[in-house]
Amino acid sequence: MAYCAHLKVRFGDIDNAGIVYYPRFVHYFHVALEEFFGAELGIDYATVLTRHRIAFPTVHLEADFRRPLQFGDHIGVEVTVNRIGTSSIVWGYLAYRLGEERRPVAEGHNVTACINLDSFQKVEVPGWLRHDLIAYQKRCGVNP
Numbered sequence: 001m002a003y004c005a006h007l008k009v010r011f012g013d014i015d016n017a018g019i020v021y022y023p024r025f026v027h028y029f030h031v032a033l034e035e036f037f038g039a040e041l042g043i044d045y046a047t048v049l050t051r052h053r054i055a056f057p058t059v060h061l062e063a064d065f066r067r068p069l070q071f072g073d074h075i076g077v078e079v080t081v082n083r084i085g086t087s088s089i090v091w092g093y094l095a096y097r098l099g100e101e102r103r104p105v106a107e108g109h110n111v112t113a114c115i116n117l118d119s120f121q122k123v124e125v126p127g128w129l130r131h132d133l134i135a136y137q138k139r140c141g142v143n144p
Contacts, residue, residue, distance in 0.1 A: 001076040001139075002080050003032075003035075003036045003039055003040045004076045004078045004079075005035045005064070005077045006076055007076075008074050008075070009069050009070065009071055009073040010071070012028075013069075014071050018071070019052055019068035022065055025065065025095065026061065026108075028077050028106075029063075029077060029093065029094075029108060033091060036079040037062060038096045040079075040136050041136070051114070053117045053118055054114055054117060054123065056113070056119065057113055060110060061108065061109075061110040062108055065105070067103065067104075075095055075097055075098060075105070076097075076101070077093055077094070078093065079092070080092035080094075080140060081136055081142070084137075085127070086124055088112060089133070090109055092108075093110075093112075094106075
């Protein structure tokens with residue numbers, strides 16, 4: 001089963017229409033990704049950045065918005081690892097109101113490049129991370 005981050009729609013997330021402003025979904029996706037590292041890989045995202053000196057900037061993003069969210073809604077954001085390339089990772093996201101898992105409010109995916117934070121040059125996904133991501137894919141029933 002995919003990792004699911006539980007989040008709450010905050011007042012600052014909504015627009016004048018009273019619904020979540022669409023770029024906030026990208027923020028929700030990233031928050032879920034950060035939490036995924038600690039919960040599923042056993043390493044805090046900040047540690048990956050500071051100790052391992054690698055980062056994952058988004059180089060491509062797609063999202064579909066299905067239904068609006070409002071202030072105070074409790075949501076789940078599932079994180080999947082769709083593909084692990086040589087120096088990139090494709091992440092998938094599915095967002096829904098908690099208790100309404102079969103009715104997505106948004107879904108998307110992004111491609112991140114793996115870069116060295118000292119040189120800002122693209123590098124290969126480290127072996128330890130590749131290993132852990134493949135293990136996660138298998139736990140989720142995805143064939144790597």
